[in-house]
Amino acid sequence: MVASARTPRDLFFRDELDGPETTTAFSRVEGSLLRAPGRLQVEDLRPALLPGATAYVCGPTGFVAHVRTLLDAMGHPPDAVRTEAFGPTDDLTG
Numbered sequence: 001m002v003a004s005a006r007t008p009r010d011l012f013f014r015d016e017l018d019g020p021e022t023t024t025a026f027s028r029v030e031g032s033l034l035r036a037p038g039r040l041q042v043e044d045l046r047p048a049l050l051p052g053a054t055a056y057v058c059g060p061t062g063f064v065a066h067v068r069t070l071l072d073a074m075g076h077p078p079d080a081v082r083t084e085a086f087g088p089t090d091d092l093t094g
Helices: 042-048 061-073
Strands: 002-005 023-026 055-060 081-086
Touching: 002 042, 023 042, 042 061, 055 061, 061 081
Parallel strands: 002 023, 055 081
Antiparallel strands: none
């Protein structure tokens, strides 16, 4: 699982997500020694995306569009991506 939020305080269910199977990325603050703050990148997704897996992406519309772009760049099949977006839908592609 890959979870992303602006700050640790903004990450819902953060206590339940703490573990080696979860990569956490923060866009506004330093979250770990392994990753600088910023938007998700291909390097964040690659370890979590197993071959043949379906990717589930949930979040604000702009976030979902960004992650879809990353998945496309990784060559992940579009029919193996499920999305749930909230907010305006005019900037969702694919």
